[in-house]
Amino acid sequence: MKCEKELALLREAIRKGRKNKKITQEELAEKLEVSPTHVKHIESGHRKPSIEILFEITKILNISLDGVVFSKNESARKTNYSPSDTAKTNRNNTKYQNRNSNTIFIRILHWIRLTLVAIIIHLFIHFFLLLIVYLFQV
Numbered sequence: 001m002k003c004e005k006e007l008a009l010l011r012e013a014i015r016k017g018r019k020n021k022k023i024t025q026e027e028l029a030e031k032l033e034v035s036p037t038h039v040k041h042i043e044s045g046h047r048k049p050s051i052e053i054l055f056e057i058t059k060i061l062n063i064s065l066d067g068v069v070f071s072k073n074e075s076a077r078k079t080n081y082s083p084s085d086t087a088k089t090n091r092n093n094t095k096y097q098n099r100n101s102n103t104i105f106i107r108i109l110h111w112i113r114l115t116l117v118a119i120i121i122h123l124f125i126h127f128f129l130l131l132i133v134y135l136f137q138v
Contacts, residue, residue: 017061
């Protein structure tokens, strides 16, 4: 692949960032809401992180992807970002954070709905059993 060098640098940066923050792979996995095995596979190179996981890792470990992937000279030469590009990136990050908040909210609503359904089923069975008892007493 063309980007093997960059992926190796990224894996090393994740490992170093995690160790600098004194976070175990299990703790990082918990913060990312993935399995510890997934984090181990990312650090060892058996898996490539999704873009969502990669953004979360950079936020948790406080590492810069630009600094990892490009050397200082390459970074200055290859990245000619304008202030409007930075503003777009910030808006996209905000959208991503809102999407994660919405996902948690949807999961909570789903859990509440399942709980209510279970309660309704329980009450229905209870009512049905009481009805049977009443009918046989008459």
